[in-house]
Amino acid sequence: MTAMDDLVSLRVDVADGVAEVTLLGPGKGNAMGPDFWRELPLVFRALDADPAVRAVVLTGSGPHFSYGLDLPAMAPTWAPLLADRALARPRTDFLDKIRDLQNSVSSLAECRKPVIAAIAGWCIGGALDVVAAADIRLASADAKFSLREVKVAIVADLGSLHRLAGVVGEGHLRELALTGRDIDAARAERIGLVNDVHPDRDAVLAAARALAAEIAANPPLVVQGVKDVLGQQREQRVAEGLRYVATWNAAFLPSEDVGEAIQAFVERRAPKFQGE
Template sequence: MNILSKSTGIIKVIGRHLRSSVTMSSLAFKSLSVDVPKEFVYHVKFNRPEKRNAINHTMWLEIKDCFDKLSDDENCRAVVLSGEGMVFTAGIDLSDFLTTGAGIAKHEDIARKAKILYKIIQTYQESLSSLELCKKPVLAAVHSACIGAGVDAISAADMRYCTKDSFFQVKEVEVGLAADVGTLQRLPKILGSDSLVRELCYTGRKMDADEAFARGLVSKVYNNKEELINGVLGIAEEIASRSPVAIQTTKASLVYSRDHSVQEGLDHIKHLNQLYLQSEDLLKAATAQMTKEKPIFAKL
């Protein structure tokens, strides 16, 4: 190898390292932790264990920031979402919520209060919708409690898994609220039972892991958190090994088709695939099937 070629190789390695460092440094948050346990798989964790991962204003903002960045990160092909500490999340941080409410109450005019509340609700809705809008599949790994806003969050994920000690609770009615950041819109389509959803949302009762599995809220129940994380990371790794063009197009079509007619969904994927069927990924994947070799796909 001549000096020029060797120098070029070193520069490329340094360049890859710097790009990776920039990506990870941009994913440093106060209320979330992010790491990359497997190639192309990012692991995002709610990281307020001392507060049972209750979601405060900072976390609402950081969730959207995080998933918006991962959506466009070519090094990310799948995301696992879990919680640090004893529970997945206790839901909205009520102390933070009450502080915000006290600030709003200082305004005397109802129209001005309403304008502030509208903006807050919109911000929180956009926060959790970022999971659904993320181009990469998001796999929720739930252990122990998944309460209130936690149900909103996992409803926006692509797949859900849990431990056998988990429970799910649409708790908003118990604190005098109607859920307003996704559960009432997404949960009926996940469970497929209007009656059951209304029961959960009107009573605020807990749904345990066995019922969640039987009703289709989660795909699998694991014995403990360690098995859960290892298992879900393994599924994410398998997804990440597939063509990113195929996976991202599949997610886009599934999300679109859920809220549109069959024909509209067919038209949508037709327009997508007239472009994406021309991708080199198709030839690579087909060749790999015939040769029984692992395909290597370019970043996307």
């Protein structure tokens, strides 16, 4: 799989029909910068095409799954839009960039091999979008989840708003999306965001590997067929929703509030939003 020879943000190990994909950063807490968004679809398309792979485990290196979007590393994506927000060209370019990120996340859902996310520590924002696209989520007892985009003046646009409704239900999703609050692993299990909670990172990774091995022992084409059938209606609905939110954000995301959110992040202070 030559697409995975020179990876920076991910490591891939394959054994006994199971691929293990590990987030490496290089941002703090495996934050997701340009390398991650470029490499994620390369990896999952290669795994999809590899007949030796029957199931995939996705996990993070170190104590955290991921802090989510690497804001400083991704800042150049935002700057032209914020600097010249009234013009069509920067909005069109930004729309294309949103769709690129959406396609990166969707590569998990589109992979015909089942994907099991083993989540320890923080799983924030874009990281939650990624695990929402997985088939199964398991957590360690110290895991914490946050659909935090509202806190930085963004409508979440990479899939969590569309994929999680069928996982946790509308009420829980709206609470998470409108408050941006953090929830712990126990709450995540109660609302169905994760299937099971395990004592620590080693335990959740072992459980994910065991579950992947159990899936990999089943007839591979039937397993792929089950995933295809289960996802048929959902992925059509998700695709429509992603297209809508990408257009919405390209039109409305430029604001004084999002600039304030970025500045507050850099200055390590609480933002003061004015609704402008």
